[in-house]
Amino acid sequence: MLTISDLHVGYGQGTVLQGVSMVVPRGTVAALMGRNGMGKTTLCRALMGLLTPSAGSIRLDELEIGGRPPHRIAAAGVAYVPQGRGIFERFTVEENLELGVAASGGRVPAQVYRWFPALAELRRRTAGTLSGGEQQSLAIARALVSEPRLLILDEPSEGLQPSLVDEMGSLLLRIVADRHLTVFLVEQNLALVRRIATIAAFLVDGRIAGGAAARDLTPESPAIHRHLGL
Amino acid sequence: MDALILAWAPLLLDALSFVLLLALVALGLVVIFGLLGVINLAHGELFMLGAYAVALAVGWGAPFWLAVPVAALFVGAIGWVISAVLIERLAARPLDTILATWGLAIALRQGVVLAFGPQSRSLDAPTGADVVLGAITYPAYRLQLMALAAAVLVATLLLFARTRFGLTARAAMARPDMAAALGIDVRRVWRRTFVLGAALAGLAGALIAPLISVDPYMGLGFLVPAFLAILVGGSASLGGVLVGTGIVGGADSLLGHWLSPLAAQIVVFFIAVLAIRVRPTGLVRSP
Numbered sequence: 118m119l120t121i122s123d124l125h126v127g128y129g130q131g132t133v134l135q136g137v138s139m140v141v142p143r144g145t146v147a148a149l150m151g152r153n154g155m156g157k158t159t160l161c162r163a164l165m166g167l168l169t170p171s172a173g174s175i176r177l178d179e180l181e182i183g184g185r186p187p188h189r190i191a192a193a194g195v196a197y198v199p200q201g202r203g204i205f206e207r208f209t210v211e212e213n214l215e216l217g218v219a220a221s222g223g224r225v226p227a228q229v230y231r232w233f234p235a236l237a238e239l240r241r242r243t244a245g246t247l248s249g250g251e252q253q254s255l256a257i258a259r260a261l262v263s264e265p266r267l268l269i270l271d272e273p274s275e276g277l278q279p280s281l282v283d284e285m286g287s288l289l290l291r292i293v294a295d296r297h298l299t300v301f302l303v304e305q306n307l308a309l310v311r312r313i314a315t316i317a318a319f320l321v322d323g324r325i326a327g328g329a330a331a332r333d334l335t336p337e338s339p340a341i342h343r344h345l346g347l
Numbered sequence: 348m349d350a351l352i353l354a355w356a357p358l359l360l361d362a363l364s365f366v367l368l369l370a371l372v373a374l375g376l377v378v379i380f381g382l383l384g385v386i387n388l389a390h391g392e393l394f395m396l397g398a399y400a401v402a403l404a405v406g407w408g409a410p411f412w413l414a415v416p417v418a419a420l421f422v423g424a425i426g427w428v429i430s431a432v433l434i435e436r437l438a439a440r441p442l443d444t445i446l447a448t449w450g451l452a453i454a455l456r457q458g459v460v461l462a463f464g465p466q467s468r469s470l471d472a473p474t475g476a477d478v479v480l481g482a483i484t485y486p487a488y489r490l491q492l493m494a495l496a497a498a499v500l501v502a503t504l505l506l507f508a509r510t511r512f513g514l515t516a517r518a519a520m521a522r523p524d525m526a527a528a529l530g531i532d533v534r535r536v537w538r539r540t541f542v543l544g545a546a547l548a549g550l551a552g553a554l555i556a557p558l559i560s561v562d563p564y565m566g567l568g569f570l571v572p573a574f575l576a577i578l579v580g581g582s583a584s585l586g587g588v589l590v591g592t593g594i595v596g597g598a599d600s601l602l603g604h605w606l607s608p609l610a611a612q613i614v615v616f617f618i619a620v621l622a623i624r625v626r627p628t629g630l631v632r633s634p
Contacts, residue, residue, distance in 0.1 A: 165528050191530030203525040205518055212514055219515050220530030263530065 118143045119164075119267055119299055124173035124183070126156075126163045132171065133159045135323040141316075143178075143266075146293060146300040148314035148331060151344055156323045157303045158200055161271045164301065165197045166190040177267055188220060194266035198273060200303075202256040206245030210236055213244050213255055217262035225262050232292060233258045250281040257285075261292065267299045274306040286312040305345065307336060319344040349482055356483045358604055364489050366596035367496035368551050373573040373588045374503055375547035381582055382520045382540045384441060385434055388448040390573070391566025392455035393545050397422045397552025398561045399459060402470050411473035415553045422549025423542045430541035435534060452566070459563040467562035492554050499550060503543075504585050516540055572599060575615070579622045581629015590631050595619060 119141040126134040133156045141147040151157055162168045164175060166187035175183035182190045191197075196217075205213050214225045214236075230237040233254045239247065244255060253273060260268055274282045290313050293300060304310050310317055314331035321344060329340055372394055379387050400418035405411055433451065437443045472488040507513035518526040519536045527533045551569070559565065572595050580591020598618055602611035622630060 167524050167528065186532075187524075187527035188530050188532045191528060197528040199525065199528070203522060203528070205521055205525070207521065208514075208517070215511070215514060216518050216526070216529050216531070219511050219518075220532070259529070 118178055119147075119301060120174075120176040121160075121164075122174050122176075124160070124163065124175065125171045126159055126168050127171055128159075128168075133323050134163065134170075136173070137320070137323070137325055139318055139325060141267075141299055141301060143299050144293065144297040145316070146289075146302055146314045148302045148304050148310040148317040149320055150303075150305065150310065150317055150341075151320035155320045157320055158271055160320070161197065161199070161269050161301070161303055164190075164267075164269055165195060191220065191263065194263075195269065196260035196263055196265035196267070197269045198256045198260050198271065200271040200275065202252050204244045204247075204252050204256055206243070208244055209240065210242055210244055210247070210255055211240045213259050214262055217259040221263060223263075226264070229258050229262050232261070232288060249276050250278075253277060253281075253285065257289075264296070265298070267301065269301045269303075271303045272305065273302070274304060274309050279308070282306060282309055283312075285309075289313050307334060307341065307345075310334065352482050356480070357485060358601060360485055360489065360493075362597050362600035364493045364496075365600040366592050367493050367500070368555055369569065369572055369576060369596040370500055370589055370592040371496055371547050371551035371554075372569050373576045373592050374500065374585065375544035375551075376570075376573055377577050377582050377585065377588050378503075378507075378547070379541055379544040380577070382516055383434065383537055384439075385444045385541075386441065386448070387544070388445060388570070389429070389452040389455060390448075390544075390548050391568075391570030392452045393422050393426065393548035393566075394552035394569055395459065395561075395563065395566040396425060396455065397549030398556040398565060399463065399552075400549070401553040401556045402468050402561045403463075405470055411557075415550070418553035419546045419550040422552070423546030425549075426542045426545025427538065429545070430538045434541060435537065438537075456563045456566070463563075465563060467560035469560055470557045472557040488557060492558075496551075496554065499547070500589070503547065506543075507585065512536075512539070572596060572615070575619045577629075579619050579630060581626075581631045583629065584631055587629050587631035591629070594622070594630075 121137055121139045124134055124137040125132055137160060149157055149160065159168060163170050166185050170183050173183065174181055177193055177195065180193055182193055214229065218225055235251060236254060236258055239251065244252065247255065273285060286309050292298060302314055310331050311334060316328055317331045317334060318328040319326045319340060326344060327340060334341055376387060376390050379385055397418045400421045401414045404414035404417060429451065433447055434444060437447055472486065474487040476487045477484040478487045478490060507516065515526065515531050516536050519531060519533045523533050576591035576595040577588060579594055581587035595615055599611055599615045602614055
């Protein structure tokens with residue numbers, strides 16, 4: 118279970134997150150939605166330890182991870198797929214996956230290749246030469262090799278065609294059920310949110326401006342209009 | 348034919364041993380620059396400390412071949428302290444690290460002057476014997492030095508290309524944030540890399556100690572050609588270092604036989620300027 122309480126995070130002078138609180142129960146997918154510039158990526162980076170909160174707390178089960186260095190947070194069972202995927206383009210697919218277990222000294226579990234069979238064939242390829250969909254698979258696979266408890270996904274559907282988003286959604290649902298994984302999903306794609314998330318929260322100007330059951334959301338929902346509409 | 352071999356073989360072997368030593372110095376520099384983005388102007392002084400460590404240890408009665416690895420480890424330990432106290436505090440401030448390491452270089456040089464005096468000291472080669480190689484005879488120590496330097500170069504290249512430490516170090520260089528998010532302690536990787544670079548400088552200094560006079564100012568004479576070699580070969584790959592040191596070190600050493608050392612250096616600078624003019628990012632491009 119992920120518990121965020123009264124989290125404040127800022128860069129330099131300005132505070133981007135001004136008291137965010139959220140609870141994501143174990144084994145569920147929680148979506149965070151909102152327009153660009155509302156602080157979604159800032160929240161992801163703070164969860165991963167890449168930004169230090171100025172106040173508030175982040176707990177993973179009973180463990181306080183807020184303000185710890187990222188490698189400690191990773192060791193506590195948090196994995197991160199950043200916006201833009203964060204692939205090491207000049208490394209091979211296999212090396213990218215190996216980096217996911219390099220810190221723990223383990224090996225890449227064979228299960229990952231069963232989830233992403235396409236990657237098995239691409240093992241020796243340079244990651245930068247993969248298609249967008251393959252790179253997204255690689256980024257998610259790399260996050261999963263460490264067998265995390267919490268998976269942070271920042272805009273995973275970005276730049277993917279709808280059929281690939283669909284495929285990714287099904288696979289994520291299967292993995293979440295298999296591993297009892299908790300997922301913190303930042304996403305603007307309503308179809309994907311409806312498909313895999315249980316709850317959706319809306320981030321507006323660094324604060325949570327409301328939440329809803331994900332399956333109740335439609336493009337016509339007032340909340341979607343207010344927080345995502347143009 | 349025999350006369351030609353007699354005349355050329357020792358020159359080429361001298362050049363090769365200089366190139367290999369220079370490559371050790373340059374490799375340490377480029378590892379630190381490539382992975383940490385730090386231009387370490389105290390690298391020549393680390394080299395000098397390696398030479399002093401060997402000279403002192405042998406003076407106290409330690410066998411030379413024991414003193415060499417001890418000197419490398421000692422300089423590596425100094426690198427650990429420099430990294431923790433200085434480099435990591437200036438991370439992401441390239442200009443400040445240049446100034447800080449320049450100041451450190453002065454402090455190390457003057458520290459050695461205060462402790463051991465400005466005079467140079469010399470050290471006998473551990474094996475004074477010559478080896479007969481076909482038509483020529485050549486000092487055994489220089490051959491041992493070449494073999495050891497080549498082995499360390501290959502081992503370092505393999506360390507970065509093939510091992511998990513190398514993989515994490517390359518990852519920490521390419522995307523430090525992503526590496527950290529994958530659980531890699533980026534700071535520790537940086538520190539180990541700096542220690543490795545320092546130890547390489549220390550090893551080169553230790554190996555050269557029996558061949559040149561050991562004095563507090565000896566570092567500069569190797570730092571400048573090492574930088575030049577990196578500029579010529581390119582810092583994007585470790586292969587570039589070897590090409591650059593081959594050209595700069597080889598030309599410097601060979602020309603020094605016919606010209607005065609000063610004239611040789613002028614020619615080397617001229618070659619370097621030309622090479623940089625033709626290929627500003629170095630002769631060897633990144634893969």
